[in-house]
Amino acid sequence: MQPLRAAISDASVTGDVLIGLGSGERNRMLQSVGRPRTNESSPVLTLREVWRRYNLSPDILVLDAEGAEARILGNEDLPSPKPSLVFFERVALRASEKYAIDRRLRAQGYEHLADLRNGDPRGARTSSPPANRLYGK
Secondary structure (H helix, E strand, C coil): CCCCCCEECCCCEEEEEEEECCHHHHHHHHHHHCCCCCEEEEEEECHHHHHHHCCCCCCEEEECCCCCHHHHHCCCCCCCCCCCEEEEECCCCCHHHHHHHHHHHHHCCCEEEEEEECCECCCCCCCCCCCEEEEEC
């Protein structure tokens, strides 16, 4: 697995974006780097640019873009080579955005495999709606 330090968007932005970290993320960073940081600077790239820049051929794409998933996954095809699995958070998306992503991924040969709830992949211990969706080829 190769985690990348980049902000993903539907369009490139020259320069970096400043990302504010939530308290849970901030606490994990404090423990891992030994010093407090509340913001992180990162380049803003499209998925196509990430594939090209890092010479990727990923098996799995995991996307948590805080509500921007529809702009990233619903507006253009995934770059080639396409991952076998696409996993993304959908809790902050409107119904029309969920539909756009579903339509775009199905047009690329993906099928909906599962809806997953946070904290319990089987969904047995909560009545909250599924927060994440998994597609595969």
